[in-house]
Amino acid sequence: MPGTQLHPELAEARQRGAYFEAAELSHQTNTLPEVCGRVCPQDRLCEGSCTLNDEFGAVTIGNIERYINDKAFEMGWRPDMSGVKQTGKKWRLSAQARQVWRVRMS
Numbered sequence: 001m002p003g004t005q006l007h008p009e010l011a012e013a014r015q016r017g018a019y020f021e022a023a024e025l026s027h028q029t030n031t032l033p034e035v036c037g038r039v040c041p042q043d044r045l046c047e048g049s050c051t052l053n054d055e056f057g058a059v060t061i062g063n064i065e066r067y068i069n070d071k072a073f074e075m076g077w078r079p080d081m082s083g084v085k086q087t088g089k090k091w092r093l094s095a096q097a098r099q100v101w102r103v104r105m106s
Contacts, residue, residue: 007059014068023072026065027079034073037066 013022026033040062047058 007061010064010068014064019068019072019075020077022068023077023079026068030065033065034069037062037064037069 009025010022013019013025030036042060042062043058046061047053050058052059
């Protein structure tokens with residue numbers, strides 16, 4: 001969501017190569033940034049509201065979040081799941097969502 005991300009902190013951590021820290025920051029404002037970075041229409045949401053868009057082009061936050069989290073996962077990072085409570089509820093991915101995921105992943 002525009003204005004609620006920690007963009008400067010993410011960029012600074014990424015520049016230092018602190019991918020675990022960047023992933024933690026990314027997960028503070030989004031429970032699934034590695035997924036949203038792939039399927040969310042940032043061009044119409046975040047990037048459309050980006051104040052840098054007029055002069056320099058929008059920050060491609062979806063690509064940044066995806067890269068940071070993919071890199072952290074590759075390096076062995078895992079999100080802290082200690083606060084997750086079992087509810088007994090189940091979820092499933094609809095056929096339409098699976099198709100979108102397949103298109104975005106290719």
